[in-house]
Amino acid sequence: MSYGRDARGERTVSRGGGGLATALRGLVEQHDVTWIANAMTDEDRVVAGEEQRGTILLAQDPHAYDRFYNVAANPMLWFVQHMLWNLALTPDFDHDAWTSYAAVNAKMARAVIDELDRNPDALVFFQDYHLYLAPELVRRERPDVLMSHFVHIPWPESGAWSVLPPEVLRDVFAGLLANDVVGFHTDRWRRNFVRGCVDVLGASVEGDVVEHAGRRTLVTAHPIGIDTAEFDALAEDEDVLERERELVASRPEMLVLRVDRTDPSKNIVRGFRAFGLMLERHPELRGRVRMLALLDPSRQDIPEYVEYLAAVEREARALGDAVDLRIGDDFKRSVAAYKQFDVLFVNPVFDGLNLVSKEAPYVNTRDGMLVLSENAGSHEELSAWALSVNPFDVSGQADALHAALTMDPGEKQRRQAAIRSHVREHDVAEWGAAQLADLDRVRSRS
Amino acid sequence: MSYGRDARGERTVSRGGGGLATALRGLVEQHDVTWIANAMTDEDRVVAGEEQRGTILLAQDPHAYDRFYNVAANPMLWFVQHMLWNLALTPDFDHDAWTSYAAVNAKMARAVIDELDRNPDALVFFQDYHLYLAPELVRRERPDVLMSHFVHIPWPESGAWSVLPPEVLRDVFAGLLANDVVGFHTDRWRRNFVRGCVDVLGASVEGDVVEHAGRRTLVTAHPIGIDTAEFDALAEDEDVLERERELVASRPEMLVLRVDRTDPSKNIVRGFRAFGLMLERHPELRGRVRMLALLDPSRQDIPEYVEYLAAVEREARALGDAVDLRIGDDFKRSVAAYKQFDVLFVNPVFDGLNLVSKEAPYVNTRDGMLVLSENAGSHEELSAWALSVNPFDVSGQADALHAALTMDPGEKQRRQAAIRSHVREHDVAEWGAAQLADLDRVRSRS
Numbered sequence: 001m002s003y004g005r006d007a008r009g010e011r012t013v014s015r016g017g018g019g020l021a022t023a024l025r026g027l028v029e030q031h032d033v034t035w036i037a038n039a040m041t042d043e044d045r046v047v048a049g050e051e052q053r054g055t056i057l058l059a060q061d062p063h064a065y066d067r068f069y070n071v072a073a074n075p076m077l078w079f080v081q082h083m084l085w086n087l088a089l090t091p092d093f094d095h096d097a098w099t100s101y102a103a104v105n106a107k108m109a110r111a112v113i114d115e116l117d118r119n120p121d122a123l124v125f126f127q128d129y130h131l132y133l134a135p136e137l138v139r140r141e142r143p144d145v146l147m148s149h150f151v152h153i154p155w156p157e158s159g160a161w162s163v164l165p166p167e168v169l170r171d172v173f174a175g176l177l178a179n180d181v182v183g184f185h186t187d188r189w190r191r192n193f194v195r196g197c198v199d200v201l202g203a204s205v206e207g208d209v210v211e212h213a214g215r216r217t218l219v220t221a222h223p224i225g226i227d228t229a230e231f232d233a234l235a236e237d238e239d240v241l242e243r244e245r246e247l248v249a250s251r252p253e254m255l256v257l258r259v260d261r262t263d264p265s266k267n268i269v270r271g272f273r274a275f276g277l278m279l280e281r282h283p284e285l286r287g288r289v290r291m292l293a294l295l296d297p298s299r300q301d302i303p304e305y306v307e308y309l310a311a312v313e314r315e316a317r318a319l320g321d322a323v324d325l326r327i328g329d330d331f332k333r334s335v336a337a338y339k340q341f342d343v344l345f346v347n348p349v350f351d352g353l354n355l356v357s358k359e360a361p362y363v364n365t366r367d368g369m370l371v372l373s374e375n376a377g378s379h380e381e382l383s384a385w386a387l388s389v390n391p392f393d394v395s396g397q398a399d400a401l402h403a404a405l406t407m408d409p410g411e412k413q414r415r416q417a418a419i420r421s422h423v424r425e426h427d428v429a430e431w432g433a434a435q436l437a438d439l440d441r442v443r444s445r446s
Numbered sequence: 447m448s449y450g451r452d453a454r455g456e457r458t459v460s461r462g463g464g465g466l467a468t469a470l471r472g473l474v475e476q477h478d479v480t481w482i483a484n485a486m487t488d489e490d491r492v493v494a495g496e497e498q499r500g501t502i503l504l505a506q507d508p509h510a511y512d513r514f515y516n517v518a519a520n521p522m523l524w525f526v527q528h529m530l531w532n533l534a535l536t537p538d539f540d541h542d543a544w545t546s547y548a549a550v551n552a553k554m555a556r557a558v559i560d561e562l563d564r565n566p567d568a569l570v571f572f573q574d575y576h577l578y579l580a581p582e583l584v585r586r587e588r589p590d591v592l593m594s595h596f597v598h599i600p601w602p603e604s605g606a607w608s609v610l611p612p613e614v615l616r617d618v619f620a621g622l623l624a625n626d627v628v629g630f631h632t633d634r635w636r637r638n639f640v641r642g643c644v645d646v647l648g649a650s651v652e653g654d655v656v657e658h659a660g661r662r663t664l665v666t667a668h669p670i671g672i673d674t675a676e677f678d679a680l681a682e683d684e685d686v687l688e689r690e691r692e693l694v695a696s697r698p699e700m701l702v703l704r705v706d707r708t709d710p711s712k713n714i715v716r717g718f719r720a721f722g723l724m725l726e727r728h729p730e731l732r733g734r735v736r737m738l739a740l741l742d743p744s745r746q747d748i749p750e751y752v753e754y755l756a757a758v759e760r761e762a763r764a765l766g767d768a769v770d771l772r773i774g775d776d777f778k779r780s781v782a783a784y785k786q787f788d789v790l791f792v793n794p795v796f797d798g799l800n801l802v803s804k805e806a807p808y809v810n811t812r813d814g815m816l817v818l819s820e821n822a823g824s825h826e827e828l829s830a831w832a833l834s835v836n837p838f839d840v841s842g843q844a845d846a847l848h849a850a851l852t853m854d855p856g857e858k859q860r861r862q863a864a865i866r867s868h869v870r871e872h873d874v875a876e877w878g879a880a881q882l883a884d885l886d887r888v889r890s891r892s
Contacts, residue, residue: 086532088710157603264534
């Protein structure tokens with residue numbers, strides 16, 4: 001969560017956006033948890049100075065936090081892990097930003113150690129790519145604490161990681177291996193990480209355990225799911241229903257939907273090209289089908305993201321009326337569109353999991369088809385029922401969109417039901433339980 | 447070799463440029479070999495229609511050849527294998543160009559089969575990334591012929607390969623595995639290929655043998671070397687000596703040299719930035735040190751290469767007198783500079799091997815130091831004596847250049863002698879013998 005002030009000067013609390021924050025909230029609500037996070041807003045920093053229960057907000061040095069968040073974590077690590085650098089020219093590795101990344105991690109590690117002083121038996125769960133260095137700093141002072149780290153984004157192979165200087169890369173891998181458990185959404189990212197431990201650190205591997213520097217780390221894959229009760233409720237939410245009525249009143253015969261942050265990893269530009277190519281190849285569909293693109297403008301402090309959003313807008317303009325582009329953040333509008341799509345288009349260059357590909361089919365009411373990139377993490381679970389596309393093959397995506405739009409109704413119904421039942425059975429509670437089961441397995445071993 | 451016409455209309459023969467053509471020539475001269483190549487020039491196509499001995503030039507359809515060479519092989523495969531695509535926006539996979547690639551490979555396979563009709567016991571050696579599909583086409587008609595394929599460029603991991611649609615990617619791997627031997631310059635590329643066979647084809651691995659579709663393929667790593675006798679002679683060649691005298695007359699106290707094609711993989715832009723940063727950090731060296739960049743304008747039919755050359759020229763201009771940029775192809779000038787450098791700067795983003803890093807130290811007369819990218823294939827052999835740099839770390843490259851320029855003379859002498867003796871002992875003849883030994887090993891096994 002994040003704090004702000006409203007027009008009257010009252011403190012406001014907003015829930016973190018995105019599927020991950022939603023998923024973690026479910027986990028936190030069911031256990032006695034202390035949530036430690038970096039303060040992001042000015043008001044967060046005020047809260048950080050107050051006595052806190054359940055949530056600890058760390059007031060980081062603003063300059064260091066900016067370098068940490070807007071250079072080292074994004075775009076640097078994010079672009080490395082999604083293979084987005086244009087390597088002939090970018091990046092120049094920024095040592096100063098990496099120093100800030102290390103400083104923010106050190107402050108986080110100190111806060112974790114302080115919390116462990118209060119609760120010596122607590123389990124520690126690190127989340128994602130912002131905190132690769134913290135676990136090793138905690139481990140040095142607390143050799144016996146049980147620690148788990150979940151990486152929510154792709155883990156590429158060693159070649160892509162060579163963007164980091166070797167000493168930095170070793171720190172990243174060693175930092176993660178200071179945990180007892182390291183988790184990923186897919187077996188593909190898990191396998192790449194294990195191979196990287198061998199390549200970068202010379203670690204040894206035995207089944208799903210990596211051994212390095214006298215420590216054993218369990219490396220697992222557990223795809224995250226959604227909170228189905230939340231989406232059951234959202235589907236009937238009054239704001240959602242109102243937006244759905246508006247959409248129904250204005251919708252074309254067939255609706256192709258995409259819902260994304262405007263992140264270069266999401267492959268929005270090629271997606272528009274593919275839709276345009278599909279209309280060129282099938283002019284009989286013009287006027288009958290429209291693409292609705294609900295895009296949340298992401299990370300606009302980072303030049304690469306500003307440029308990408310401009311490229312997205314240019315490409316959409318080139319398609320005229322065929323595309324309805326909405327830039328903004330309105331989750332309830334997204335849920336309304338989830339219910340109404342005929343084809344959901346999810347074509348990321350790379351994606352750790354992609355929760356939209358689970359949320360939207362779960363609430364869809366039209367037997368809508370999922371066109372899914374083979375580089376989305378959820379492809380490991382959903383490929384049997386989705387139409388798979390290669391994210392670099394615009395022509396293939398155009399063909400897949402057409403196949404999805406013209407698929408036999410019985411086949412559509414069968415596939416949609418299968419995705420829905422998979423999403424229901426493998427929900428966020430299962431994912432949370434798997435985290436705890438992994439730590440139990442480690443505890444019983446030692 | 448390639449044919450042309452001079453001003454008087456007489457046929458001319460020019461030797462292929464680049465280290466690979468030189469290296470292969472040595473292998474060919476020592477054995478009874480038929481060389482089959484695609485006609486590249488108009489005069490090549492005339493020669494292709496004549497009776498030929500020892501060399502067969504195939505006249506490919508000009509349009510198909512253009513798509514094959516200037517789209518599918520370069521930039522497509524070259525950029526995939528050197529990880530140069532800016533994946534958020536490029537490429538769109540070009541199915542038509544891939545069809546041309548397959549057609550050129552089919553014609554090459556047919557020529558190989560015809561030659562096998564004349565010489566049924568011949569061994570077949572495929573070279574490089576232009577011919578991934580040909581081996582399987584030959585294998586179908588000649589199940590028992592011994593075939594070897596050497597890949598001279600990097601082999602990246604499966605994530606980078608996902609730029610190709612899955613069916614195309616399977617054809618590439620299956621094509622290579624139709625050979626009895628597949629060779630690479632380094633263990634790193636070898637290992638990536640073997641892992642890819644597992645990931646893409648589900649092949650099984652036993653030691654250095656990959657088993658797929660009932661066939662066993664030996665996968666080996668043999669770094670190519672230079673023809674030392676050729677470079678001994680070149681060092682005393684009259685044209686080289688003349689160019690060396692000119693260089694000595696105009697040279698600064700300390701000379702930093704780079705010799706490259708203007709290929710985005712060569713990392714020339716970051717190299718200039720690193721040199722500029724070194725001068726900023728050590729202003730006392732201004733006027734005492736200059737960078738000589740001898741750059742061969744490469745593949746200027748391809749837009750990405752035209753843009754990269756322009757970026758190189760912009761970056762050089764920004765450094766003014768500190769850089770002496772020479773665009774052109776004069777191998778003897780390069781050899782003269784090889785003799786005179788104090789620091790040889792080889793910082794590629796990725797490079798299959800990099801022959802300059804062997805040729806230049808071999809003939810150098812000044813105990814010149816080698817600053818070498820950890821992503822150059824030759825780094826596996828030369829890292830003990832070179833100063834290693836991360837190609838994305840401009841600051842680290844600046845520091846390495848300074849360390850090389852100010853290194854203790856005794857240490858320089860020791861390192862230079864070690865590289866020279868390594869290059870002498872592991873020459874191109876050793877590489878050629880290793881190819882034949884691999885096939886002997888396969889033959890004795892069957």
